[in-house]
Amino acid sequence: MPLLDARDVHGGYGGMNILNGVDMAIEADEIGVIVGPNGAGKSTMLKAIFGLLHVSQGEILLRGEPIHNLAPNKLVQKGMGFVPQEKNVFPSLTVKENLEMGAFLKPGNVKRMLKQVYDFFPPLHDKRHQPAGELSGGQRQMVAMGRALMAEPSLLLLDEPTAGLSPLYMNEIFEQVKLVNSAGVGILMVEQNAKQALAIADRGFVLAAGQNRFTDSGAALLADPEVAKSFLGG
């Protein structure tokens, strides 16, 4: 049974549909990557999965259980974590407090998970008493991912984790995504840096105009000349 299975998802804001039937499935230990042009509905799909957007048609299953249109805090309980693209930390809380908030529903986990997150992101340990608002963009992204990991999710949704980061940080974030995945967390991420992202992807989903255009393994998509021509900039 796939970890996440979205079938024919329709949805949008205020009567305007942005998603017009998207299918998406990943297994428990996979990295899924959503790419596509601006306005294709990539982030919208992520929000639909995390209950931030009304799904008007179709269904989304987490380990076979329907979860579409559940409130986000219910989804967190069911083992889903979400890292928004912007405003993804609590700026006036310290790094440690940010991470603690991630484990709000599982207060018993805090000690163990803090250690694990600091192992994933060593720089956070040194800055743990600093307000997250004072960190650099890359470190902030680490806090955001760390916060989401604190609830021990089985599926982590990342919305453009490398947006606005320098290439150096970008590679670091991709490495960390692989690391987190190898610890057994399924990952579904939206990325602008399509080539790099597909390179680490088990599954790739190329969206356009709110529909799947190509769906295949990351390597196969990279190798497909048509995908390369239309979506990867040649």
Next chain:
Amino acid sequence: MNELVFFINNVVIAGSVSGSIYAIGAVGVTLIFSIMRFAHFAHGDMMTFGAFMVLLLTTAFPGAGAAFGVPSALVLLPLAMALTALLAVGIDKAFYKPLRAHGVKPIVLVIGSLGVTLMLQGLIRLFAGTSGQSLYIDDRKEIFRLALPFEGVRAPVVVTEPQLYLFVITLVAVVGLHLFLSRSRLGKAMRAMSDNPDLAQASGINTNTIVAVTWVIAGGLAAIAGTLLSLDVTFKPDLSFFLLLPIFAAAIVGGVGHPYGAVAGGFVVGFAETLAVFNWSVLLRPFRDSLPEWLTQSGNLAFVGTEYKIVVPFFILVVILVWRPTGIFKGKVI
């Protein structure tokens, strides 16, 4: 030296008294603002309601304090706090929550809170009448006169019993709030929600719980402020409506959404008020002979008369809005 005593009585003590009241009120206002993003105009009447609950309870059990050696009103205060907190949560459920669910602009919530103000005012006056009543029913208000050990000082420093309780309780409340916000899981979640409500929800924080906790704290603090104010003077149904402007000024001076700033803002506004109505010519009296005549001939060197006291918080408000709208401690939302 008598002039110094006069200064202590009229500025230091009076300023600390009103500063404490404003601080406790402003903390509530600022917490509500940081969680629900609107200026809560019914806060003054929530304070009155708390004091009114104490009045009712004290009338019912006038001897409650005798066993502890403190005024009955203070012994019954925790109960009144609980009742006021309950009222606050109830008001939110009945009036503010439906508006929030409709996704209205914050200013509509402001108008809604004005409606709540009127309802509370009407109810309190309906049951309590419009005249003043003392919260000291079976107890006696102790007044402490501390003579200063200097030669030639005739006037004593005067502190009343409720004022001492006020200082102690303010300190306890502020420290307690600090510990709650910085140590407890719910307190941190409250700060998180104030920082970023969407992310708080995405982290699994139940925002309804946080809203309820905010009302409980704000209601409890409002009951403290209203009761201690009424103990210091008397209980009057319209007492705290006039506190609304200084409390808002205090919250804005401290930086909206910033609880410690609100405490500081409360004392800034409180002292500004007492300094502005203080007659400075008293302090010039010892130097009468060495000062120019035009400065000393007038008996009144106060900035504003007590009848214009309300101008002071307004002036502070205007200055801060023009000069630094985020407040001295940089609040977050404007």
Next chain:
Amino acid sequence: MDTKRADTVAAPGRFPLRELLLFAAVLVAVLGVYAAMGPAYSTRMLVEASCYAILALGLTIQWGYAGQFNAGVMGFVALGGFCAMFFSIPVNEAFWESELPGELGLVLFYMVAAALVVFGATRLDRLGVPKKLRTLIAVVLGVVLYLVVINTFRGVADQIESRAGFIGGLGLPVGVGWIVGGALAGGVGYFIGRVCLGLRSDYLAIATLGIAEIIKAFLKNSDWLTRGTATVSPLPWPVPGPAEVGFTLARALYLSVTAVMIAVIFFLLSRAYHAPWGRMIRAIRDNEISAAAMGKDINKRRLEIFVLGCILMGIGGAALASFNSMFDPQGYLPLNHTFLVLVMVILGGPGNNLGTIFGAVAVYIIWIMSEPLALFLMELAVTFGEGAFGWDAPTNLDSRALQARVFVIGLLITLVLRYAPKGMLPEKVRHHG
């Protein structure tokens, strides 16, 4: 041109059934009051309702057109009332024949001069004075000059009070006071607006709440200017008074004046509403961000709206004070002069002028009639209480019964916001292409 034509054609497209029904209901209510309370009482009620309609129009353009919430209508009403009093009542010879006017003029001159000196001090940095030093100089100078001037002023004010009572009026036609009242209210509105616009609307609500209390405190305590709590009466009317033509006719004449004022204001507002200015205002209200992106100066438009609303409140307040023929600063209450107007606007339909006028008349009738009704209900309860359980009713029952109205107004506000947020006659938000 095209948009304008579409706009004006679209407006009368629907038969105004709702409007007709609501106004018919008001008419029936008015006739009922006439039948029950007699013409003199009922005409007085209508005049007051029409004055309130002017206030409500002022608030409806602030809140309905621009989303600015003014929590201090009372202050602007009081300013208007003060001007109506000051300009129309007879000249006080005792004051003008003494040397006091000269002294008062001198103090006012000192005030201006001191303000200029302090203002000059804030510009000292242009002469090379360091900024910190400049601020220090300006603040110290401001404090010292303020103390000196305010003390001289207090002396003169005391003199006026003890020797002449108060400075009296100017004996000018009533209309002058009304116009100046509007201008003064607009001026104060400009000051508040400059400080608060561009910030969240909560701040405007707080600031207007404050300025209203300050205006009231000033008028109440400035005995030299307003006789304070001693009140000033009678104020002259713009039409023949009751002494000349009898109560009903005099009040009917007054009503015709206020009715004409409402008609003129209504006409001008709907002209402005369909003019480019009104379209811009609506564009800002309906979508602030895109209006800003199109290069509209939002804050300037907002300031215009706010000042316009305050002017109407000043004029309405002036008409109200003249009609009552008494200026009593203590009679200005947030409940009667802020919240009542608020209920009229949100119940009638914020931003809809016709709805606002309906709301003003309907709510005022209810308000006036609720006083005897509340007393009646209270008495009924007491009689029942005494009969059934020998309840000993409190003595100050009358004043308590009136407090019930405070509760009802509050309840009305919250209920309307929840169940009919657009009022009885909703303002239609049209989408402009």
